[in-house]
Amino acid sequence: MESVSVDLLRLCGAGDEATVRDLIRQGADIHVTDSDGDGVLRYAIGPRNLSLFGFLLDSGAPAGAASTDLAGETGYSIIHAVAAAGWAGALRLLLSHGANPNARALNGERPLMAAAACGSVTCVEMLEAGGAGLDSTDGEGDTALYYAASKGQLSVLIALCELGAAVDVLPNVFGHTALSVAASMCSYGSTAPREEQADFLRITRYLARNGASALPMYGRGYAFGRDIDDGRQVVPLYDFARAVQAYEDLYVVWIDRRAGGLDWVFLAERPIR
Numbered sequence: 001m002e003s004v005s006v007d008l009l010r011l012c013g014a015g016d017e018a019t020v021r022d023l024i025r026q027g028a029d030i031h032v033t034d035s036d037g038d039g040v041l042r043y044a045i046g047p048r049n050l051s052l053f054g055f056l057l058d059s060g061a062p063a064g065a066a067s068t069d070l071a072g073e074t075g076y077s078i079i080h081a082v083a084a085a086g087w088a089g090a091l092r093l094l095l096s097h098g099a100n101p102n103a104r105a106l107n108g109e110r111p112l113m114a115a116a117a118c119g120s121v122t123c124v125e126m127l128e129a130g131g132a133g134l135d136s137t138d139g140e141g142d143t144a145l146y147y148a149a150s151k152g153q154l155s156v157l158i159a160l161c162e163l164g165a166a167v168d169v170l171p172n173v174f175g176h177t178a179l180s181v182a183a184s185m186c187s188y189g190s191t192a193p194r195e196e197q198a199d200f201l202r203i204t205r206y207l208a209r210n211g212a213s214a215l216p217m218y219g220r221g222y223a224f225g226r227d228i229d230d231g232r233q234v235v236p237l238y239d240f241a242r243a244v245q246a247y248e249d250l251y252v253v254w255i256d257r258r259a260g261g262l263d264w265v266f267l268a269e270r271p272i273r
């Protein structure tokens with residue numbers, strides 16, 4: 001029966017629902033795991049067979065099972081992996097079977113953060129409705145809003161804000177906030193593709209206009225700038241709150257403090273707008 005149970009994992013990964021049902025009726029162990037601790041539910045994420053996923057839960061597969069994340073890292077639970085995949089149907093089933101919407105991975109990550117990073121507004125809203133804490137932090141001090149900002153997920157970021165997520169929060173252990181990390185992705189030296197930098201700029205503007213503190217952003221060397229008749233103008237920190245509401249054409253600049261302070265600005269070949 002051990003070989004049958006091992007086959008169960010493979011068949012779940014293939015989405016072969018009919019054979020999986022037969023094996024479980026024959027007594028295959030629904031709790032079987034591989035060497036990483038992944039069980040039948042984790043394997044069933046690949047084929048996205050919702051009927052199979054529901055059958056496994058109804059057959060006793062634990063909704064709080066340990067799991068690797070989608071990159072194969074250990075220390076997570078199955079609800080993290082499903083949220084990271086943006087699989088709303090499976091997430092709904094897990095929650096209805098008692099999965100914890102605030103489950104904490106070894107690194108402190110919560111399912112809401114995984115859903116935010118992958119860009120699933122539906123999963124984010126489902127987790128919040130199920131009781132997920134909007135402002136919970138991981139081991140580095142990042143919230144779901146930070147995850148959305150760092151991945152350029154504008155729609156999710158707006159959804160989180162509309163649900164009530166805090167915009168002005170303490171910096172993480174590296175001194176970054178959602179605003180400052182988004183700014184870093186659309187300024188000089190960013191490795192993000194140019195089309196993605198435009199999304200990061202939209203996030204930066206949105207957060208700035210909705211109450212995010214400018215201090216961490218400016219403290220890390222990023223500032224807003226705009227074109228004026230005789231060149232470019234850096235928005236000074238004292239004028240930040242007014243400028244973000246008054247101007248639609250702001251872009252992010254990087255201030256090279258080694259080269260003369262606030263008046264010396266490095267820009268990409270052309271500003272991201």
